[in-house]
Amino acid sequence: MQLSVFLVFMAACLPLVLAPGPSVAYILTTTLSSGRRVGLSGVAGVELGYVVHIVAAVAGISAVIAASAAAFTVVKIAGAGYLIWLGIKAWRSRDNTRLRDLGAGGATVTPSEAFRRGLLVGVLNPKTAVFFLSFLPQFVQVGRAPVWLQMSVLGLTFIAMASIPDLAWALTGSGVRRLLPGIRMKTMERISGTVLFGLAGYALTARRAVT
Numbered sequence: 305m306q307l308s309v310f311l312v313f314m315a316a317c318l319p320l321v322l323a324p325g326p327s328v329a330y331i332l333t334t335t336l337s338s339g340r341r342v343g344l345s346g347v348a349g350v351e352l353g354y355v356v357h358i359v360a361a362v363a364g365i366s367a368v369i370a371a372s373a374a375a376f377t378v379v380k381i382a383g384a385g386y387l388i389w390l391g392i393k394a395w396r397s398r399d400n401t402r403l404r405d406l407g408a409g410g411a412t413v414t415p416s417e418a419f420r421r422g423l424l425v426g427v428l429n430p431k432t433a434v435f436f437l438s439f440l441p442q443f444v445q446v447g448r449a450p451v452w453l454q455m456s457v458l459g460l461t462f463i464a465m466a467s468i469p470d471l472a473w474a475l476t477g478s479g480v481r482r483l484l485p486g487i488r489m490k491t492m493e494r495i496s497g498t499v500l501f502g503l504a505g506y507a508l509t510a511r512r513a514v515t
Contacts, residue, residue, distance in 0.1 A: 306445065313443045313458060314465065319502060320435060321466040327432075330425045331473045338413050343474035345415035346422035351467050353426015354436075358459035361436040362452045388504045391497040435462070 327350045335343030413421070426432065440458045444451050 306448075309443055309445060310461075314461065316439075317462050317465050321462070321469055323498075327422075327425055327466075327470060328473055330422065331470055334413070334418050334421075335474050338418065340474060342413060342415050342418045344471070346418040346425075347467065347470045347474050349419040349422025349424075350426040350470060351463055353423045353428075354432055354459075354463045354466065356427045357432055357436040358456060358463075361440055361459065362455050385504075388501065391501040391504065393497070395497040 331343055331346055331350065334346040436459060440455050440462075443458055444454050448454070
């Protein structure tokens, strides 16, 4: 994989990993209700859940991307359309929960339980699923390393990048709640939705990378 392509991929990942979504809500809620150690266990579960998406993307998409330009176009358009749909859904969110109320009165859970719940959050996060299935293929360079290997590297890079802000949310959750107590989940969802619109636009303009 060309270094320039890899750097563009990392730059494209930044808005998604920084924008709040279901995983951030889970991590914050867990940290605020059960403490930092439990929150970190939740982060570990979320990141492991993302590995499932890598396996699914490699198994289901690699052959399609390598097959033909027409198949690539179908994947690109379908993926971009779903990203737009998710963005619209995020913008229509009516969750008025304030950041300061997350975790209020929540039941304390054990680290192992937080890990299991985080795993489910990671696996069932639709935004991450669509990202792996429709966005990663845009950066595959046919004719270089095997497609499955390139997608695996890209997916693991995304997880490494996502783990940094997720860990920050868990480590500074209580401080964030004090600094930004009035922010509503609805606002956070709209930020996430805007990022999804941007990713959809990028996906629609991407070309099949060949060498």
